[in-house]
Structures are given as C-alpha cells and as structure tokens.
Amino acid sequence: MSFEAAIARALPGIPRSASPVDQIAYARDLWPRHHLAVTEGRIAEHRPGMIVWPSSTEEVAQVVRFCADEGLPLVPFGAGSGVCGGVLPDERTVVLDLKRLSRRRSLDREAPSVEVEAGALGIRFEEELNAEGFTLGHFPSSILCSTVGGWVAARSAGQCSGLYGKIEDMVASLECVVGRGEIVRFDRRARGPDLTPLLIGSEGVLGVVTAATLRLHPAPPARAFAAFSFPSVEAGWDAMRAMFQAGLRPAVSRLYDPFDSFMARLGAVRRQRAHAGAADDSSEGAAARGHGARGPGAGAAVLRGLLRAPGLLNQIVDGVGSRVLRGATLILIFEGTARASADDLARAAAIAERGGARPLGEEPARHWLAHRYSVSYRQAPVFMAGAFSDTMEVAAPWSRLDGLYRAVRGALGRHVFVMAHLSHAYPDGCSIYFTFAGSAPSVAAAEAKYDAAWRAALDAAIDAGGTLSHHHGVGRSKAPRLGAELGLGADVIHALRGVFDPAGVMNPGNLLPREGSSAARRPLPPPPAAPVLDGDSMLVHAAGAARLGEIERALEQRGLTLAIDFGATSPELTVDAWIAAGAPGAPDPWSDPVDHLVAGFTARLASGAELAVRPAPRRAVGPDLFALFLGVGGRVGAVTSAHLRAHGASRPRALPTALPRQPSLRDDEAAWLDAVVSAARDVR
Ligand SMILES: Cc1cc2nc3c(=O)[nH]c(=O)nc-3n(C[C@H](O)[C@H](O)[C@H](O)COP(=O)(O)OP(=O)(O)OC[C@H]3O[C@@H](n4cnc5c(N)ncnc54)[C@H](O)[C@@H]3O)c2cc1C
Numbered sequence: 001m002s003f004e005a006a007i008a009r010a011l012p013g014i015p016r017s018a019s020p021v022d023q024i025a026y027a028r029d030l031w032p033r034h035h036l037a038v039t040e041g042r043i044a045e046h047r048p049g050m051i052v053w054p055s056s057t058e059e060v061a062q063v064v065r066f067c068a069d070e071g072l073p074l075v076p077f078g079a080g081s082g083v084c085g086g087v088l089p090d091e092r093t094v095v096l097d098l099k100r101l102s103r104r105r106s107l108d109r110e111a112p113s114v115e116v117e118a119g120a121l122g123i124r125f126e127e128e129l130n131a132e133g134f135t136l137g138h139f140p141s142s143i144l145c146s147t148v149g150g151w152v153a154a155r156s157a158g159q160c161s162g163l164y165g166k167i168e169d170m171v172a173s174l175e176c177v178v179g180r181g182e183i184v185r186f187d188r189r190a191r192g193p194d195l196t197p198l199l200i201g202s203e204g205v206l207g208v209v210t211a212a213t214l215r216l217h218p219a220p221p222a223r224a225f226a227a228f229s230f231p232s233v234e235a236g237w238d239a240m241r242a243m244f245q246a247g248l249r250p251a252v253s254r255l256y257d258p259f260d261s262f263m264a265r266l267g268a269v270r271r272q273r274a275h276a277g278a279a280d281d282s283s284e285g286a287a288a289r290g291h292g293a294r295g296p297g298a299g300a301a302v303l304r305g306l307l308r309a310p311g312l313l314n315q316i317v318d319g320v321g322s323r324v325l326r327g328a329t330l331i332l333i334f335e336g337t338a339r340a341s342a343d344d345l346a347r348a349a350a351i352a353e354r355g356g357a358r359p360l361g362e363e364p365a366r367h368w369l370a371h372r373y374s375v376s377y378r379q380a381p382v383f384m385a386g387a388f389s390d391t392m393e394v395a396a397p398w399s400r401l402d403g404l405y406r407a408v409r410g411a412l413g414r415h416v417f418v419m420a421h422l423s424h425a426y427p428d429g430c431s432i433y434f435t436f437a438g439s440a441p442s443v444a445a446a447e448a449k450y451d452a453a454w455r456a457a458l459d460a461a462i463d464a465g466g467t468l469s470h471h472h473g474v475g476r477s478k479a480p481r482l483g484a485e486l487g488l489g490a491d492v493i494h495a496l497r498g499v500f501d502p503a504g505v506m507n508p509g510n511l512l513p514r515e516g517s518s519a520a521r522r523p524l525p526p527p528p529a530a531p532v533l534d535g536d537s538m539l540v541h542a543a544g545a546a547r548l549g550e551i552e553r554a555l556e557q558r559g560l561t562l563a564i565d566f567g568a569t570s571p572e573l574t575v576d577a578w579i580a581a582g583a584p585g586a587p588d589p590w591s592d593p594v595d596h597l598v599a600g601f602t603a604r605l606a607s608g609a610e611l612a613v614r615p616a617p618r619r620a621v622g623p624d625l626f627a628l629f630l631g632v633g634g635r636v637g638a639v640t641s642a643h644l645r646a647h648g649a650s651r652p653r654a655l656p657t658a659l660p661r662q663p664s665l666r667d668d669e670a671a672w673l674d675a676v677v678s679a680a681r682d683v684r
Pocket residue numbers: 029030075076077078079080081082083085086087098118119139140141142145146147148149150151152153154155156157158159203204205207208209210375376377471472473475507510
C-alpha cells in the first residue's frame with residue numbers, strides 16, 4: 001500500500017495533503033541557509049511525504065500513534081518561522097501542522113491565566129487577550145508569524161522579557177502528545193518536581209505540545225519611554241546591568257552598538273525624507289534589513305563588493321570609532337501604572353547618566369515601539385543582491401559578556417560583516433544578538449562561507465563560556481555543537497527521548513545529532529572549597545556540600561544575601577539537600593519572572609557520570625536539565641555545585657499572581673517522573 005493510501009486508511013477524518021504546492025510550503029522553516037539555495041532556484045530540496053492538519057488533541061494522538069507504529073518520522077509544525085532548521089523533512093516524513101488546533105479553551109480572571117491550544121497564532125492570541133484587558137507579555141519579533149506551540153518548543157523570548165521573562169517563565173501547565181500517542185498533562189511546581197521544563201525547549205523531539213496554560217497580566221495602563229546615547233557599547237551594558245541589579249525591570253531594554261545605532265538613525269532619516277511609512281526598521285539588525293540593497297542593480301553590486309571584504313569593512317567601522325558614529329543607543333520602556341513607570345524610569349535615567357550617557361528624549365523609544373515588528377522580512381533584498389545575512393543570539397553572565405562579545409564578533413568578523421545589539425537583560429547576565437552579512441562569487445562559495453562563519457562563531461561562544469542560543473533554539477544548524485556546550489547533558493536528552501519517544505520518530509535529526517551525542521567528556525574541575533562570588537553577575541558558586549548558612553555569611557560580608565526565608569528551611573542544610581527538597585524558602589519565581597534560582601550547576605548522576613550546565617541567565621539549548629534535580633529528592637544524582645543568585649538590598653516590584661505554586665503531583669505525572677528518573681540516573 002502506498003504511503004498516502006496507508007495514511008488515508010489510518011487517519012480517515014484528518015485533513016491531509018501530498019500536493020506539490022503543500023510539499024514545497026512545508027519543506028523548510030526560515031533557516032537563512034535555505035535562502036541561498038532558493039536564490040539558485042533550488043526551492044525545496046527536502047519535501048515531506050504528507051502534511052496533516054489535526055484539529056483536536058485526540059487527532060494529534062492518532063497521528064503520533066500511526067507514525068510510531070509505522071516508524072515514520074513526524075515533524076510538528078507551528079508557523080515555520082524558526083531560523084535554525086527545526087523543520088527539514090524527508091519524503092517519508094509526516095508534517096503535523098497545528099494551526100487548526102488554535103482555540104482558547106479557558107480564561108481565568110481570578111488567577112489570570114489562559115489555556116490555549118498550540119497552533120494559536122501569536123498576534124491574534126495577544127490581541128484577543130488585550131480585548132479582555134490582559135496581556136501575555138510575550139512579543140517575539142516574529143509574533144505575526146509564530147505560534148504558541150512554536151514558542152514553547154523553541155524556548156522563545158519576547159521583546160518585553162525584561163519584565164515578563166521568557167516563555168518558560170509563563171507556562172503554568174502543558175498538554176502534550178508523546179511518542180506512542182499518550183496524552184500527558186504536566187503542571188509547573190515552583191518547588192518541583194516539575195516536568196514542564198523538560199518539554200519546553202524540546203523542539204519537537206520529545207513530543208507535540210498541544211496546549212499550554214499561560215500566566216497573564218493586566219494590560220499595562222501606562223508606559224514610560226526614554227533613550228540614551230552611551231560613549232561605547234560597554235558603557236551601555238554596564239548601565240543595563242546596574243539597572244537590573246538595582247531591581248529595575250524595564251519591559252524593553254535594547255542597546256545597539258555604535259554601527260547598528262548609526263544605521264538605525266540613517267534609516268529613520270531616509271524614511272522621514274521619503275515620507276514612507278513602509279516597514280524598514282529597527283528591532284533587528286541593520287544588515288538583515290538590507291540597507292542599501294533594494295535588489296539587483298548598482299547598489300547590489302556595491303553591497304556584494306563590500307561584503308566580499310568583511311575583514312576590511314569591520315576594521316573600517318571599528319577604526320571610525322564610536323565617537324564618530326555617535327555612540328551606542330539604549331532604548332528603555334517601562335510599563336505598569338503611570339506612577340510606577342515614571343518613578344522607575346527616573347531611577348534608570350540616573351543610572352544611565354552616572355554611566356556617562358546623554359539623554360535622547362522619548363522619541364527613539366516611541367519610534368521603536370511603533371515599528372516593533374518591522375523586522376527581518378527585509379532579508380530578501382540582501383539575498384536578491386547576491387549576498388546573505390543571518391543572526392546569532394548567545395548569552396552569558398555579565399562577567400563573561402565582554403569576552404563573549406569580543407570572541408564571537410572576532411570569529412564572525414573574519415568571514416562576514418557583523419554588528420550587534422543586546423535586547424534581553426537579567427540581573428545575572430545578558431544575551432547578545434549579532435547580525436551579520438556576507439557575500440561570495442557563487443552560491444556554493446557563499447554556503448561554504450556561511451558555514452565557516454557559523455562554525456567559528458559557535459566555537460568562539462563555547463570557548464568564551466557562553467550558551468549557544470538564548471532564544472532561537474538549536475534546530476539542525478547548531479545540533480552538531482550541542483555536545484560541546486552540554487557535554488553529558490546531550491546524552492541525558494537522548495535518554496529523555498527514550499522515555500518520551502521510544503519509537504524515535506519525533507523530528508529525527510533536530511536538536512540532537514542523528515548519530516547520537518558528540519558530548520565532549522572532559523573531567524570537571526572540583527567544586528569550590530569555599531563559596532566564590534562573581535560580583536559582576538551577582539552569582540555565588542558554591543559546592544553542593546556547602547551549607548546554606550556558610551554561603552549566606554560569606555555574602556553578608558559583601559552586603560548580599562541569598563534571600564532565603566530561613567523560617568522555611570535550615571541554614572544547616574547543604575545546597576544539594578536543599579535543592580533536592582525543592583529549595584524551600586527560596587524567592588518566589590512567579591513574583592519576579594526575570595530572576596531565577598540557579599544559573600548553572602554540576603551534578604554527579606547515580607551512574608557516577610558528571611553533568612555540567614554552564615551558568616547563563618537563560619538559554620534555549622534543549623530542555624532545562626535542572627528540573628531533574630529540583631525537588632526530585634536526589635533520585636537522579638547529587639548536585640555537586642551550583643551558581644546561586646545573590647541579591648542586593650533593592651528588590652524589584654513583585655508581579656502578583658494567584659496561580660497555585662505547588663499543585664499536587666498526580667499519579668500519571670508521578671509515573672512519568674519515575675520513568676524520567678530511571679532513564680536519566682543511568683546515563684554514563
Ligand atoms: C523575522 C523573525 C523574527 C524572529 N524574532 C524572534 C524573537 O524575537 N524571539 C524568538 O524567540 N524567536 C524569534 N524568531 C524565531 C522564531 O519565530 C521562534 O523560534 C518561534 O518560537 C517559532 O515559532 P513557530 O510557531 O514558527 O515554530 P516553527 O518554526 O514551526 O517550529 C519551531 C520548532 O519547534 C517545533 N514545534 C513547533 N510547534 C511545535 C509544537 N506544537 N510541539 C512540538 N514542537 C513544535 C518544530 O518542529 C521546530 O523544531 C524570529 C524569526 C523570524 C523569522
């Protein structure tokens with residue numbers, strides 16, 4: 001029986017298509033490497049066998065069961081806006097498009113939250129919430145073309161992450177269909193055990209997200225705007241760090257390096273002159289906007305020529321210097337009540353001015369907000385001009401940010417022209433968003449240059465202690481380097497796959513290298529003998545065997561604290577035991593979603609193997625493996641060291657919610673937890 005006939009028989013009620021048009025439309029996501037092939041007329045080299053459109057969770061379960069039984073690869077598809085090759089089917093693949101599964105199931109006004117199906121399109125979902133007086137607070141630049149399920153699967157970040165956090169900070173519970181067609185529901189528990197972080201960021205390799213319950217906020221009644229020019233990008237990020245560590249939570253804080261700031265000004269002037277309202281701006285990098293590249297012609301030839309000598313171009317921009325380019329621009333937007341926003345903005349302005357900033361007034365920030373989604377859709381002119389562009393978003397603690405910025409910029413700069421901005425900051429670190437563009441005499445040469453640039457940049461990010469992705473995810477583009485960051489962690493994700501997708505049909509080749517882990521097994525350094533403070537990042541690195549009281553005393557001498565309520569736990573507890581018990585007395589993660597308990601950790605699994613997750617303020621490199629330890633009673637292994645967040649005297653305004661912090665563990669969840677524990681503890 002043919003592939004098509006078998007599906008028709010097994011899934012009679014589910015709309016499906018194997019038409020060439022649909023096969024082309026579902027053959028890829030927006031990974032820019034594909035665009036190079038398209039410029040040569042190679043439009044869809046990886047076409048799926050079939051596309052299906054289920055409209056209920058039960059129908060998703062039928063599709064998953066069918067694929068598992070038949071051994072057919074299955075690729076969940078949201079809106080295809082991913083930029084890392086998360087969708088790359090072959091002729092046996094069933095693409096499962098979730099857009100018919102897009103209903104809002106319920107809205108809770110008392111503990112503001114919404115249960116929504118995975119295929120809901122971002123902008124429509126947010127606008128419907130606004131009409132009810134709420135916001136999700138999640139505004140990825142791709143909100144017009146991405147779905148709730150895609151956000152959860154790729155661990156997305158929105159433009160207002162400075163107040164509301166990333167998508168993982170918004171999830172209260174998840175409904176998923178896992179590898180044999182089982183429908184599971186996992187609730188978030190602030191003190192663990194919490195299985196939701198294992199599905200969030202799993203990029204379709206552990207299961208299909210079919211619905212999520214997400215925390216809501218009242219739509220903000222007011223906003224306060226400001227912009228500043230800093231003498232250098234470093235001075236700008238010092239000020240951002242000081243703001244977040246002083247407890248300020250600007251919903252938007254975006255710092256553009258001098259060249260990106262210059263290009264944004266140039267674009268604004270050009271637009272004013274042309275009286276053109278067309279989208280040509282500002283929230284992503286200038287190279288991706290295709291300045292000067294309106295299509296084939298003289299401009300295109302100039303662009304191609306310039307980009308063939310990226311080293312020189314980067315040197316010229318560096319040589320011109322920050323002063324001539326008029327410095328780095330920081331945009332700030334606070335939201336909430338009028339009074340609170342204005343007060344917080346005044347405090348932020350004082351910090352900026354202490355850091356040598358010149359105020360630019362409200363206009364650049366208002367302008368940015370008005371054009372917030374006018375982003376990289378202007379990539380096409382760059383490609384049409386025979387060049388290519390892409391973006392890379394990495395993250396690190398503040399103390400490593402300068403090294404990360406220089407290392408990645410240097411590595412990319414040998415191959416392509418590069419600029420950067422910072423748009424997601426946290427008390428302990430920040431993400432850097434590089435935009436780059438290059439050109440080569442042929443498409444094959446451009447592909448080679450593109451690959452070389454990426455490879456060099458990923459290696460540089462790893463060596464500088466950064467995470468490979470803050471919010472775009474891993475996909476197929478970064479999968480070969482996942483082991484370099486996560487080491488044994490990549491094997492742990494493989495083991496989770498064995499639990500959730502025993503037939504191995506879920507998006508094979510994505511996130512994890514197809515052939516298995518390439519984990520770099522280096523012996524880990526011993527845990528610190530005494531707590532080590534990273535003052536810049538306000539992180540304290542302590543051994544799992546260290547006692548909480550000992551760490552607290554060391555911090556007190558520096559005017560800092562773990563902010564633990566010692567009425568709820570004993571200072572005699574070790575870090576490992578405290579985490580195993582669910583970190584009782586720790587700050588409430590719902591009240592400041594931008595903060596977190598632990599930025600990184602090392603652990604010894606029950607098998608004796610050692611796991612290290614490097615510190616980062618947030619990451620998007622697969623599931624959050626800390627979930628295997630928080631509140632799990634040490635069943636997977638012992639935490640041997642942790643980078644804990646230290647807090648100063650100023651605390652942020654709490655974001656209130658009545659969502660339950662610790663819903664009871666249902667029997668079905670407990671059974672999945674047991675399966676996860678026994679798979680993870682034996683990884684070696
Ligand atoms: C112009 C532009 C701007 C962008 N800006 C941002 C930004 O500001 N912030 C940001 O975080 N990202 C951004 N992105 C990247 C992208 O939009 C995000 O990764 C988004 O979360 C993907 O959503 P999607 O619905 O399009 O998912 P898709 O691209 O369809 O899928 C992404 C991955 O998740 C899997 N997947 C999708 N849905 C499900 C599901 N229901 N269950 C399980 N797996 C699933 C897919 O198999 C794939 O591996 C941008 C992209 C573009 C093109």
